[in-house]
Amino acid sequence: MIPNACLICRCPDASTVFSYETPDIYERAVGVSEEGYRRAWVRCTRCGFHYSRYGRDPQIIHTIYDHAYRDQAGGFRRESAEATFERIVALPPAESESARRAETILMDLGELTADGVLADARDRPLRMLDVGGGNGIFVYVFRQQAGRNASDWSAAIVDPGAQGQFVERFGIGYFQRRFDDAFAAGLFHLITMNYLLEHVADPRAVLQTAAANLATGGALYIEVPDALAFQRRPPEDDIFNACHLWMFDPPALITLLSEVGLSSLRMRRTKSPRGHYALSVLAGRP
Ligand SMILES: [Zn+2]
Structure with a gap:
């Protein structure tokens, strides 16, 4: 079974929290077989990750995340990315998780800049980049909320x-590529990663x-499922699905960020209205 050591502290010892005897729906969709199947959520003995x-x-x-997960996370709807986008961006802001998230980020950035914790970037427009948000919803809604502010x-x-290339129609840039060390598109004042890190x-x-x-004064926003779910949700909850590799807690995120x-x-x-426990962090270089 891999990985055989903790991502955070590299300790090989861990205790089993939940274990599974059969592939889940996402694994079955990409042909993972029942034979010899093993999967477990473990907790690092040293750091608790x-x-x-x-x-x-x-x-x-990668196959699961790029195909099965995205299709099935949409509830087997097989709706096109563009149709989903149009349906969701039409929601009133009060019903939109993306709108609330964007509002909170903009408020925090405003306060941190006003307090001088983050340096005030004088460049305009400020540049934001969303990593992995190929459905276009968050970026579109973020820009809408920014306009309101x-x-x-x-x-x-x-x-x-x-799937998200249609967003270019709305004046949103689209880099169809992996976010790796060869990525170079100028510096950004905000980089966002919503429900990405637990998959990579x-x-x-x-x-x-x-x-x-x-950029100078720039911030990174990360939102992931909270490891608190292990104390609050049953083993069969979708949050523990096979596409999730890591479940972060505050010390783990702080350690990775400091590195x-x-x-x-x-x-x-x-806790979201749908009962999901979320952990979010806005990080920067004060
Ligand atoms: Zn550890």
Whole structure:
């Protein structure tokens, strides 16, 4: 079973929290077989970090994430990315999770800049980049909320999938590629990662790339499922699905951020109306 050591502290010892005897819906969709199947959520004995150990071929996670997960997370609707986008951006802001998230980020950025914690970037428009948000919803709604706050932002998405290219019609940039160390598109004042880090094989590399692409006074926003779910939700909850590799807690995020020279400026633990426990952090170089 891999990985055989903790992502955060590299300790090999861990205790099993939940274990599964059969592939879940996402694994079945990409042909992971029942034979010899093993998967478990474990907790690092040294630092308490929760991560998934599995017997399947590690490459298969990319197949799951790029195809099965995105299709099935949409509830088997098979609706086009553009149709989903149009349906969701039409929601009134009060019903939109993206609008609330954007509002909170803009409020925090405004306060941190006014207090002098973050340097005031004088460039306009400010530049934001969303990593992995290929459905276009968050970036579109963010720019809308920024407009309501009379702040001037340009917005772009970086995502390996092609499904979000239609956003260019709305003046949103779209980089169809992986967010790796070869990514260079100028510096950004805000980089956002919503429900990305729990899926990627190497969160350190992704954070390193984010740190390298932040402008002076820039901030990185990360939102992930909260490891608190282990105490609040049953093993069969979708939050523990096979596409999730890591479940972060505040100390784990703080450790990874400090390794790339960033520190937490605002951290929140929340429960969404749909009952999901979320951990979010706005980080920067004060
Ligand atoms: Zn550990």
